[in-house]
Amino acid sequence: MIAAIYYVLALGFSLVAIALAGIAAHRNLIVVMLGIEIILAASTIVLVSFISGIQNPDPSGIMMLFAIWAVASAEIITVIALYIYMKSSDRSFDISKLSKMKW
């Protein structure tokens, strides 16, 4: 099981690296937010691998897992609303053109 945890940790770190590279390289707002979603998925992978590796896990670690899930869910809600709004109003998804957040 210990070897398996190392593989899973490697998976989590690889996903974070891929997501960071993708966020740095992409200019599409929605794809950038999908990259943040990948980072959150990687953090759940790392957290669960640590929790499964110890005998009596602390409940606060599980609360952290719920918190990550809540942030990821809130982000998906925001992505959907932003995508539909920006698509319908013919706004550009290019983040370099989104210089100000004006309501």
Add this chain to the structure above:
Amino acid sequence: MISDIFIIVIAGLTICGGLLVFLSKRLLHAVLALTFVFIGSALVFAVLGEAFVALLQLFVFVGGLSTYLIVAVASETAQGGFSKTRFISALAVAAVGIALIFAWTGSGMLPYGSGFANIAASAISEYYPVFFMLLLLLFSAVIGSVLIMRRFVKLVV
């Protein structure tokens, strides 16, 4: 040993999914690749023995949020109307998928690790203020989305 090989294969496929999110030219393909990452992480949780987390990941993220995201992105190019054959085929695929998950969890093949469900239940009673904060976070996200969508409705109408 077999579980190690299984984890390596799943990890490889999940990393491919993560790469496809950024390499896809169409947004729909990127969203599908993200769904693949969620499925891969759920499989990793299952192999680690955390059946409860794996099922939560499958039902909430793959079944709920990813489907919602795919529908939102795909609806931009889709035509209106209702196809009965498409609905029946989608229903058949969903039924087979759910039946497979149900058979897998009930067959005893799934290892049970640290008793995640029991710890989660005790954590809920111990850390209930944190749950209220998470509830507020989700509620504010929903309110923000509704405010954005109000502008969308004004644009359409």
